[in-house]
Amino acid sequence: MTDDLNGVRDHYRATGLAERLKAALAVLGPEEQRLKPEQLATLDQFHTRGLAATAELAKLAGITADMAVLDVGSGVGGPARFLAATYGCNVTGVDLSEPFVEAAVYLTERTGQAAKVSFQAGSALALPFGDGGFDVVLLQHVAMNITDRPLLYREIRRMLQPGGKFATFDVVLNGGDPHYPVPWAKTPAESFLLSAAATCEAIEAAGFRMLVQQDDTADAKTWFAALRASGPPPSLNLGVVMGRSFADFAANLGRNLMEGRLGVLTAVFEAVQANR
Secondary structure: OOHHHHHHHHHOOOOOHHHHHHHHHHHHOOOOOOOOHHHHHHHHOOOOOHHHHHHHHHHHHOOOOOOEEEEEOOOOOHHHHHHHHHHOOEEEEEEOOHHHHHHHHHHHHHOOOOOOEEEEEOEOOEOOOOOOOEEEEEEEOOHHHOOOHHHHHHHHHHOEEEEEEEEEEEEEEOOOOOOOOEOOEOOHHHOOOOEHHHHHHHHHHOOEEEEEEEEOHHHHHHHHHHHHHOOOOOOOOHHHHHOOOHHHHHHHHHHHHHOOOEEEEEEEEEEOOOOO
């Protein structure tokens, strides 16, 4: 395991996560009560614009019921549960943080989706699956933590047969040094941002052809502005998972977007050749 991945694991350690989740979810009913995936949307979407961004990315990727989908950096499983509930597809999530994987399994059992949605711990740089086993790979707000982008994108390419789709939604460097801490890094030493152009170039070099590229920075700014105007967050929020300091981290991300230091990229690629 590389040093930067050990740092990522520490950042997302989430000590006592299972207990925090169980306590927070008590507002929705007793432990044995089945939950709907949408009830967890303010808690389990670890990216700018939340559930709306996942829904848009899935639509752009053309996901259908007969597909096998891989969510790399799946967090506590919100996108995976949404995809299975919306499209009827089978979804596998993989995340470096074992507490996140355990939480994802628990929440998926609470929503009754274990037959369609599964999770396991693993590194995005050494995905624990055979070649070509998925039709679509999703990557949302993950790449900023990874130094070796060529290896990351080659591993994602390895998951797909030619014609498979890779859909990514990530923060990119836009101009100027970001303010820290941010949700994925407390200091610059843990953050490995690329520009949108450099990100797309690295993905294409791994054996992909671009189908869609969108600058979603304006939508992200609008989303952050709406959050600030809405007052205190609901009791089920990302702070339950990431801790009390998460609100300050998220505020810095919003500041970086507003000042033009960071941007948000949505892009979909098609696997066109074997990677090397």
